[in-house]
Amino acid sequence: MMSSLFISEPAYNLQQSAKYPVIRNTMKLNVPYYVKENFHSEYQGSLHRLEMNVEEDYINQLRNMCYREKNRRDTLLWKARSFDDKELFRQASELKMPSCDAFRDLSAKM
Secondary structure, eight states: OOGGGGOOOOSOBSSOOSSSOEEEEOTTTOOEEEEOTTHHHHOOSOHHHHHHHHHHHHHHHHHHHHHHHHHHHHHHHHHHHHTTOHHHHHHHHTOOOHHHHHHHHHHHHO
16 A cells, blocks of 8 residues: 555556647657646646657557557568468558658658
């Protein structure tokens, strides 16, 4: 019970919610993140450090989502080759991978 007194809520969230309604963007990479209404008056930590954490979390999230998108595409390509399905191969080849695109664009900024 005593340890729960020292657990604080995160200062930001990468997803907007009722608890984190205010959008901000990091200075370096312009990554959007959300904070509480009282962020400006309550947050006393280093804004630079916070934004580094935001960018790190965002990059990790994009990397993981990109991995899943590539995995899905590769699975579809394997099925298409295995069953000689030209239409499935075309669909898999043209599969949009927005997280991979965003990760590539962000990597170019770093």
